[in-house]
Amino acid sequence: MRAAIDGTLSDIRYAWRVLRRSPGFTFFAVLTIALGLGANAAIFSLVDGVLLKSIGYPHPERIVLIWEKPPGGLRNGIAAANYIDWRQQSHSFEAMAATTGATMSYSASPSSSSASGEPRSLRVGVVSAPYFDVFGVQAALGRTFARNEDQRGHEKVTVLSHRLWLNLFGADPAIVGHDILLNGEPYTVIGVMPANSEFDRRASDLWIPLAFPPQVARDYHFLSAVARLKPDVSFQQAQAEMSAIAARIAELYPAVKKGWGATVDRYVDRIVGPQMRLSLTVLMSAVVAVLLIGCANLANLMMARATLRSREITLRLALGARRGRLIRMLLTESLLLSSIGAVLGIGFGYLLLRGIQSLLPPFYFPAEANVGMDGRVLVFLAAVTILTSVGFGLSPAVQASRQSTAEALKEGGRASSAGRRALYTRHVFVALQVAIAFILLAGAGVLIRSFQRVMNVDTGYNIEGMVAAYLPLSSESDPNVAQLTQYIQQILDEVRAIPGVREAAVATAIPLRGWGDGMPFRMASKPDEEVGTGFKIVTPRYFQTLGLRLVAGRLLDDRDTAGSMPVVVVNESFVRRYSPNDSAIGQQILVEKILPSRRGLGPRVAWEIVGVVADEKGSGLENPTDVGAYASFAQNPVVGLGLVARGSGEGGALIKSMQRAVWRVNKTQVLDRPMTVEQLKSDSMSGRRLPTMLLSGFAVLAMLLACAGIYGVLSFVTAKRTQELGIRAALGASRWDLLRMVVGGGAIPVLAGIAVGLGGAVALSRFIESLLFQTSPIDVPSLAAVAVVFLAIALTACLVPAWRAARIDPMSALRQE
Numbered sequence: 001m002r003a004a005i006d007g008t009l010s011d012i013r014y015a016w017r018v019l020r021r022s023p024g025f026t027f028f029a030v031l032t033i034a035l036g037l038g039a040n041a042a043i044f045s046l047v048d049g050v051l052l053k054s055i056g057y058p059h060p061e062r063i064v065l066i067w068e069k070p071p072g073g074l075r076n077g078i079a080a081a082n083y084i085d086w087r088q089q090s091h092s093f094e095a096m097a098a099t100t101g102a103t104m105s106y107s108a109s110p111s112s113s114s115a116s117g118e119p120r121s122l123r124v125g126v127v128s129a130p131y132f133d134v135f136g137v138q139a140a141l142g143r144t145f146a147r148n149e150d151q152r153g154h155e156k157v158t159v160l161s162h163r164l165w166l167n168l169f170g171a172d173p174a175i176v177g178h179d180i181l182l183n184g185e186p187y188t189v190i191g192v193m194p195a196n197s198e199f200d201r202r203a204s205d206l207w208i209p210l211a212f213p214p215q216v217a218r219d220y221h222f223l224s225a226v227a228r229l230k231p232d233v234s235f236q237q238a239q240a241e242m243s244a245i246a247a248r249i250a251e252l253y254p255a256v257k258k259g260w261g262a263t264v265d266r267y268v269d270r271i272v273g274p275q276m277r278l279s280l281t282v283l284m285s286a287v288v289a290v291l292l293i294g295c296a297n298l299a300n301l302m303m304a305r306a307t308l309r310s311r312e313i314t315l316r317l318a319l320g321a322r323r324g325r326l327i328r329m330l331l332t333e334s335l336l337l338s339s340i341g342a343v344l345g346i347g348f349g350y351l352l353l354r355g356i357q358s359l360l361p362p363f364y365f366p367a368e369a370n371v372g373m374d375g376r377v378l379v380f381l382a383a384v385t386i387l388t389s390v391g392f393g394l395s396p397a398v399q400a401s402r403q404s405t406a407e408a409l410k411e412g413g414r415a416s417s418a419g420r421r422a423l424y425t426r427h428v429f430v431a432l433q434v435a436i437a438f439i440l441l442a443g444a445g446v447l448i449r450s451f452q453r454v455m456n457v458d459t460g461y462n463i464e465g466m467v468a469a470y471l472p473l474s475s476e477s478d479p480n481v482a483q484l485t486q487y488i489q490q491i492l493d494e495v496r497a498i499p500g501v502r503e504a505a506v507a508t509a510i511p512l513r514g515w516g517d518g519m520p521f522r523m524a525s526k527p528d529e530e531v532g533t534g535f536k537i538v539t540p541r542y543f544q545t546l547g548l549r550l551v552a553g554r555l556l557d558d559r560d561t562a563g564s565m566p567v568v569v570v571n572e573s574f575v576r577r578y579s580p581n582d583s584a585i586g587q588q589i590l591v592e593k594i595l596p597s598r599r600g601l602g603p604r605v606a607w608e609i610v611g612v613v614a615d616e617k618g619s620g621l622e623n624p625t626d627v628g629a630y631a632s633f634a635q636n637p638v639v640g641l642g643l644v645a646r647g648s649g650e651g652g653a654l655i656k657s658m659q660r661a662v663w664r665v666n667k668t669q670v671l672d673r674p675m676t677v678e679q680l681k682s683d684s685m686s687g688r689r690l691p692t693m694l695l696s697g698f699a700v701l702a703m704l705l706a707c708a709g710i711y712g713v714l715s716f717v718t719a720k721r722t723q724e725l726g727i728r729a730a731l732g733a734s735r736w737d738l739l740r741m742v743v744g745g746g747a748i749p750v751l752a753g754i755a756v757g758l759g760g761a762v763a764l765s766r767f768i769e770s771l772l773f774q775t776s777p778i779d780v781p782s783l784a785a786v787a788v789v790f791l792a793i794a795l796t797a798c799l800v801p802a803w804r805a806a807r808i809d810p811m812s813a814l815r816q817e
Helices: 002-021 023-052 080-089 131-135 162-169 235-252 274-308 310-318 323-359 375-401 405-417 420-455 481-496 542-546 572-578 651-665 677-684 686-720 722-730 735-767 780-806 810-815
Strands: 063-069 093-107 120-127 157-160 179-182 185-192 206-209 221-229 261-266 466-471 501-507 517-523 526-538 550-553 567-571 588-594 601-613 628-632 641-647 672-676
Touching: 002 023, 002 323, 023 274, 023 323, 023 375, 023 686, 063 235, 080 093, 080 221, 080 235, 093 131, 131 221, 157 162, 221 235, 235 261, 274 323, 274 375, 274 420, 274 686, 323 375, 323 686, 420 686, 420 735, 420 780, 466 651, 466 677, 481 501, 481 641, 481 651, 501 542, 526 588, 542 641, 567 572, 572 601, 572 628, 601 628, 641 651, 651 672, 672 677, 677 686, 686 735, 686 780, 735 780
Parallel strands: 120 206, 157 185, 526 628, 567 601
Antiparallel strands: 063 221, 063 261, 093 120, 093 179, 093 221, 157 206, 179 185, 466 641, 466 672, 501 526, 501 641, 517 526, 517 588, 550 601, 567 628, 588 601
């Protein structure tokens, strides 16, 4: 044991001396390893935190999500009345909770030390009392909701996230038991959630109880539901019970629930969406590919070094060194390189991870994702470091130990160094690098082409100079229609009075953030056929604010009042789908009015279509068809609004002016998440932008490493052929002949790698097809462009050693030993 330790330490000391004698090689090798391992550490941190780590809830396999199942569909939001029936009739669950979201205005009381003079917008989770019991999480301070605190008269309590407690209340433990003002009403703080928990990574700043009114709707779906299975109940039993309950509801209420059912999903299966899972898988594959290219590159360099050190190695063999001992010595050198590279790679990976996280929008990953360079990542990095050292060091070490002692000692071992096997191995490594780099470049090219096509999608309006914000109202639970209408008009009047503002409007959804509501409806001419449309309630100047083009008929205007005939304006996609052969103007659609609280539906009303406008991309840039209808706010006033304005000048200044204008109407009114529509568009692309940027960066790095490998191998091979090239020159070969011969020899593995890479690129494109937008997975222009660029760069790497070979002096070459 002692001898083995001494031998290992001796090998390390010797490897260190050898590496110090070749600073250029050592620098390049360490840099290559650091980049490859650092990229792997950063991306593995994401993959591990999002996909691999078990979530921290007790028995997470027993947590489920429950949805309503519409006819012909799988999942839908839940109506309040159905949730109440589920809760009362089911026996499979220890706890069940309904959830929804809201935005509330926080105002510090005059005596509060946190008073800033300005209201603050907070994201609120509105949940049933058993919500925290479902996840098995306790408060760090105080308590969570008691069973009766989601009943009317008991609901004025709140639980704070640790993030909000720290940032807004200065981590004051005395806040528990005190009141804070939300929407101007006092709520008692009863608890604070733990730090660094899933609840601290959720979008919600705090939680309040969901208290249902005496009358709840069965046909307006705005809730989600989570539940915890009893220990002795299987997932299949819970699904069967919920299906039976849903079937009874459908039988009792056929007018609104015919054909509806219930779907139960395991919570752990729904945390990460398929697009995010695929994106992370592709990125992890990309960084592994970069590391493989680096290993192939270093293997070639190590083989070249072994050739240059052939006399030393053969002397050791001649003096009785065993092959295993010699392999261990050379692998120790590889391990030392990998270890130094890994140490630097940790720093590079940490910086890369922080950079990635800074580019992500808030709450991009699910709350259960716990991303960080922790011990798990370091263990992964240690394992990869060992594999890397073996990967690029084993083949050169084995090859060096197989040298013929007698042959190697003759003339410095020139004959053996030019062996066909060594040259073939080097070319295989070059072809491998080229193939992998080509696959990554092709995948990045297709994603970039797809990204460009999304960015070039016409939104339907000019976004320049336009800003938008959510407008949470203090009266959302039970609004007075007359007061609500007057209040919104006052806000619009103040905003329009801002210098530079050309127009302003409110709507139930801001641009690129959905339609507000998706509504089933029937054409009056086809009363038995129910279909669906986006349904946005807007003030009349919404179309002028966005600049939506009128196609036919008229826009909404001041004639459309509460007492006039209900009218809607539809978009071109609506006409193409539901009235392709007839004029839509004058037709009627049967749609329920939405209650002012947006917690239920009123009577079904016949709305006359009075106009057709150009499409706006309401549901995001990637939705190919956005079927939608617009109703007048005066005819269907509701809460849950957004404010949009168009003006001149800088967006940030306009937002501040809008906030001051709103405060002139109501000192406690906040604008939630105000931003320019350009920012909204940019944020909507974050899910595509980051994978595209990272894959492109890794692809370029792979290409550079591959080209460095081509250059290194060809330079070495050309140097070893100096005498041969001198003889050819002496026998009459021209510089062009020598240039063509060297470049041709270097081009063979490059072309072979590109050919293999083409097949791999086709396979990769099929794999990432779901990430593409209006782009064929086999995008011939992208593949051709990548092939041309890669071939040009690779041949450039061949030209430098070829040019040196073409300038060889025949006499000097013939005299070279």
